[in-house]
């Protein structure tokens with residue numbers, strides 16, 4: 001699949017998911033190229049159809065885009081509960097275990113997700129996999145002592161790589177932390193791995209989102225298809 005085809009599938013999934021946002025809702029807005037299409041569509045509805053909803057964003061990038069359309073954005077602590085959060089994902093398997101954080105927003109994404117009544121992911125079909133882990137697993141790490149955390153990951157065979165931007169500078173998250181990507185190839189025991197990562201001092205959060213998502217909208221050449229998680 002070339003990039004144009006993949007973008008078309010992402011866009012179709014984003015437009016489909018935008019239908020879930022209705023007047024008066026509090027909606028969590030994720031981060032990434034698929035979510036950009038979602039926010040474009042929500043912005044269009046705000047401007048052309050008078051849709052009124054309140055957004056809680058998972059990154060400053062999404063906040064800027066949404067506010068550019070006149071969408072009202074509030075802080076996550078200004079709401080009791082989020083009705084629905086729509087976000088992208090890097091991989092998802094048939095057990096609804098997934099990897100997120102390709103866009104370095106995993107911490108805010110997980111905070112917003114865990115305070116949402118419903119979680120929806122929008123992906124193109126290439127993200128639906130048998131076993132997660134081919135996509136390098138993002139881990140958000142505090143800068144102080146990050147070198148030691150990386151050495152511990154190396155000793156465990158996790159193949160960590162500190163994420164750099166196109167200019168070779170260390171990527172910083174919205175919380176000013178680093179991202180370390182673990183090149184695991186496949187993750188057969190995601191729950192054990194999640195526990196091990198979160199128990200490592202210096203790790204703030206990891207990109208394993210295990211059985212958290214309720215619905216996945218998959219951009220498919222035959223039209224968006226919905227995967228519903230019956231085990232939550």
Ligand SMILES: O=C(CO)[C@H](O)[C@H](O)COP(=O)(O)O
Pocket residue numbers: 030031032033034035087088089090099100101102103104105106109
């Ligand atoms: O987790 C994320 C950001 O931290 C993104 O949702 C994920 O990386 C998917 O991004 P894209 O829609 O650009 O493929």
